[in-house]
Amino acid sequence: MLNEQLRHMLQAMPKAELHIHIEGSLEPELIFELAQRNGVSLPYASVEALRQAYAFTDLQSFLDIYYAGASVLLTEQDFYDMTMAYLRRAAADNVRHAEIFFDPQTHTARGVPFQTVIDGIWRACQDGPISATLIMCFLRHLSEEEAIATLEEALPFRDKIIGVGLDSSEVGHPPEKFARVFERARNLGLHLVAHAGEEGPPAYIESALDVLNVERIDHGVRCLEDADLTARLVREQMALTVCPLSNIKLRVFDVMGDSNLRRLLDAGLVATVNSDDPAYFGGYINDNYLAAFDALPLDVHHARQLAKNSFAAAFLEPERKRAWLAEVDAFFDAAQAA
Ligand SMILES: [Zn+2]
Numbered sequence: 001m002l003n004e005q006l007r008h009m010l011q012a013m014p015k016a017e018l019h020i021h022i023e024g025s026l027e028p029e030l031i032f033e034l035a036q037r038n039g040v041s042l043p044y045a046s047v048e049a050l051r052q053a054y055a056f057t058d059l060q061s062f063l064d065i066y067y068a069g070a071s072v073l074l075t076e077q078d079f080y081d082m083t084m085a086y087l088r089r090a091a092a093d094n095v096r097h098a099e100i101f102f103d104p105q106t107h108t109a110r111g112v113p114f115q116t117v118i119d120g121i122w123r124a125c126q127d128g129p130i131s132a133t134l135i136m137c138f139l140r141h142l143s144e145e146e147a148i149a150t151l152e153e154a155l156p157f158r159d160k161i162i163g164v165g166l167d168s169s170e171v172g173h174p175p176e177k178f179a180r181v182f183e184r185a186r187n188l189g190l191h192l193v194a195h196a197g198e199e200g201p202p203a204y205i206e207s208a209l210d211v212l213n214v215e216r217i218d219h220g221v222r223c224l225e226d227a228d229l230t231a232r233l234v235r236e237q238m239a240l241t242v243c244p245l246s247n248i249k250l251r252v253f254d255v256m257g258d259s260n261l262r263r264l265l266d267a268g269l270v271a272t273v274n275s276d277d278p279a280y281f282g283g284y285i286n287d288n289y290l291a292a293f294d295a296l297p298l299d300v301h302h303a304r305q306l307a308k309n310s311f312a313a314a315f316l317e318p319e320r321k322r323a324w325l326a327e328v329d330a331f332f333d334a335a336q337a338a
Contacts, residue, residue, distance in 0.1 A: 002294040009335055010289040010303055014327050016097040016310040017090060017274050017285050019218050019241035021137070021167065022121060023070045023103055024277025025086035028054075034072040034081070043068070054280055059169060059199055059250050062280060070106050079120025087128030089278075093286040096324055097131040097314055101165055104150055105139045114153040122160045133315065135193060137165040138181065140173040147181040155188075162315050163191030165218065166208075170200040175208040182212040191215055191315045193241075198252060202226040209238070216241060216313060221252060224260055224267065234268040239313030243276035244292040245283050256295035265302055272310045304332045 028050040035042050044050040050069075056062040073079060083100070090098055100121070107117045118134075125132040136154055138147035154161060164185045166178055175194055182192055194212055197205040198219035205223055208214045209232075220240035223229050233240070242261055247253050253260075264271040273292065278284045283291070289306070292298065311324040 002290065006293060006300060006303065007290060009300060009332075010293060011286050012094055012335075013303060013307045013331055014094055014096045014324060015285065015307050016099070016272075016314045016324070017095045018099050018216070018239075018272055018310060018313060019101070019243055019274035019276055020086070020090075020098060020285075021101045021103065021277050022083055022086060023073075023106060024066065024281075025089070025279050026069050026073075026082055027085070027279045030082065030085060031069050031072050034074075034078050038072060038074045038078070040072050040074070042072070056249075056280075057251065059171075062250065062277075063168060066277065066280065067106060070103075071110065073107060074112060074116075076116045076120035076123070079117055080124045083121045083124035084128055086278075087124060087130055087132060089284055091129040093284055095130055095285060096327075097133075097311070097316065099133050099135055099162070099315060100125070101135050101137045101167060103137050103139060103167065104153070105142060105146065108150070108153070114150075115157070118154070118157050118160055122157075131320075133162045134160060135163040135165050135191070136161050137167040138178060139168040140166050140177065140195075141169045144178050144181055147178055148184065151181055151184060151188075158188065161190065163193060165192075166194035166196075166212075167218070170195055170198055170204065174200070174204055175214075176211045179211050182214075186213060193218055195219055197222040198247070199250070202229050205229060205233075209236075215315075219243065219247075221247060221260055221264070223269070224263060230267055230269070237270050239270040239272060239309065240264065241274050241313070242271050243274050243281070244288045246276035246281045248291075249281045256291055259292060259296060261292050262296045262298055262302070265298075265305060270309050270313055271306070272313055273306050300332070300336065304328065307332075 028047045192214045193216040194208040195218040196208040216239045218241045275285045307328045
């Protein structure tokens, strides 16, 4: 249960965010503003009507509205504004470093050039108030050929991305569908991550590890259904980017009290807390921490562990990683001494 002191610590502690889809940070207000600026007509009469449409019930109905929202993004400035809005919001939650997913195929399929997308997002990351890097995701409901074409398009901008990931509809699109494009990305020296074990079975986590060679699992909460897999993830200290509010909104768990975050930590897994698609799932990273700690038997030790996990699992140079881990310890040592 959440007391005032713990609430304050969760909000104020330094943290990294490793699972945030930038298109999922588009608030209804900004969608309307961009629609107006670009002369795009929306199938919603008002900001309120759009917000009400956010009451989706599963991954597919969420994705339908997610792609509708993204349709207002046309110019480099649009991508810049969206990204800057997220970075400012994350800074307010004391996020020090964010590894941001973006979905180029959502935009190139609408005729928006790849360069427009990446230039806008990347420029905001340079200008923004926190450290931020980019992970390009492939939409797994599309073909591997399309993913390979997207990787080709990204080559001139190789220095602007640190890795690739795999997102969108999980069920029916196992990781092995993308074996070749991930191998190609690995040969380019890119970091590899994939969504697995959210709606999909634990077997998808295994094939993400064995076939794609990922270095982090996005979500991964269903790993606990398989004891051998859990033991392996612990042994390999494979980080899981858990998104508590997303899991409730998409009905992975009925209520936050059913979330397995505490059990993941108890099992020795490197779990982290993240916001996924904050505009759509009811909150940014601190809302996720607060909701989880409010409903689950989690205390200050778990808070410190989660903050440390977030930096330990980040794709950072060892020196910066060490500095941020030390900052987390200093924060908690001072807070607990007070
Ligand atoms: Zn996600």
